[in-house]
Amino acid sequence: MKFIKVCLLGLLILSTAISANVEAEYELETIAEGLHSPWGIAFPSEDEILVTELSGSLRLINSDGLISEPISGVPEVLFAGQGGLSDIVLHPQFDSNKLIYLSFSETDPSNKNLNTLRVVKAIFEGNSIKDVETVFLATPLRKTAAHYGARMLFMKDGTLLITSGDGFNYREQAQYLNNHYGKIIRINDDGSIPEDNPFLTTEGALPEIWSYGHRNLQGIAQNTEGTIIFENEHGPMGGDELNIINPKLNYGWPAISYGKDYSGALITPFTEKEGMEQPNKYWVPSIAPSGMTFYDKDLFPQWKGSLFVSALVPGDVRRLVLDGEVVISEEILFDGIGRIRNVITAPDGSLILATDGKNGKLIRVKPIK
């Protein structure tokens, strides 16, 4: 009997030690707080962070966590509904040309009832941006202030992918190639159309379209080699998706979906159709996937090759373990800190999380010393 008790005690101590070790892999450090709905994040240097606030400001945060005044020169944005100053990416040759790209929603100057998604490039000068030029404008303009998409990613070939959401009320338009609703757009860094775009010669199609049949795409990332493009999008009530994006493909929304409308109605009774891509993974109920990053650094060797998806509901990050393109397991991390709008890999290999809301925070995930 005594022997059994000793064994049980030993097992208890061992399991506690293992559990502490697992939990002690990382710690969370708040870098900055008081940000108004932080959305897009970029790293102009090893120890500086550029962050967009949905309310319309672009700010620089230094290594001490000091938040700058709003950087001047940023265009006026439409801050309403889900719209505002959204994503920021740096040009692949940012170190030499200082080019940044901003996506945002804006009101049509000639008709205040209409708005759209615009992407501009500009030269970053520390506390201001200059030479702002439009590289993409989503058409047709919309009445709704929702579902802009607005994430961006530079592919390894130097072209820019832009996600353009379905505008909520215009979901069927995601299936037609004559508009930008529910599409992934691919352009050159100056806004021109790449010569190898898939619909360049398709009659009636907009030549900048890369893929279609999307809903509200808010995460886009690529693997280290740039051979796989991952994209996540909000489903309606259920049916959030992770997709592997390839040019010219139709991802099905709203003809096929694993979700229902917010009213409870079926958007479609179909979940598959020939010629329409199945998601790599889908979530029912919804997790409201927001940002996404592919982790290929050495700071957390156990996470290398994983995909991290930030989720607004209930508020956590999903680590998706991949075998090539296939998700083989999912781990829930960083829950309990609120709705997470974005997750991104910092140059030093730590993860940066942006929490949603008027008192948004940037949180660094780093190994325990």
Place this chain on the structure above:
Amino acid sequence: MFKNILMFLATVFIVTFLLVSHTTVTNLMWLSSMDMPVTISILFTSIAHDMVSMNGSGAVPAAALVAVALLIAFAVARIALKWINISRRYAYAIAGGCALFAIVLLMPLAFYNLDIIAGARSAIGKVYLIATGALGGYYFGFNLSKKEN
């Protein structure tokens, strides 16, 4: 009084059914135009699904939304009838139309122009839904007159 409540509930059911089935049918019509295999069987099962789901698992139960809107509109109509000399059927028909007008046109104003009821996204859809409210109101007013005569 009990009969009035039953008439009101019947009105709510009629309007809710017309609202829900309209959303279902417009969705399926578009899917059919996309060469999706929509059959009669899918039509009926989808309507049945939506009648249950739009009153059970949606953001707001459709029947509750319709009931509240009609209740307010009918109460106003009842008061107005004391001063305005108009047939009950038409008074309640106008009230029913106004109730659905509030749902399909005013509600989106509070939600950045988002039409939560998919069938209300087009102008024709909005007109149809307002007409269903008017039809429901007419039915209510007609039966009310019949009962009191």
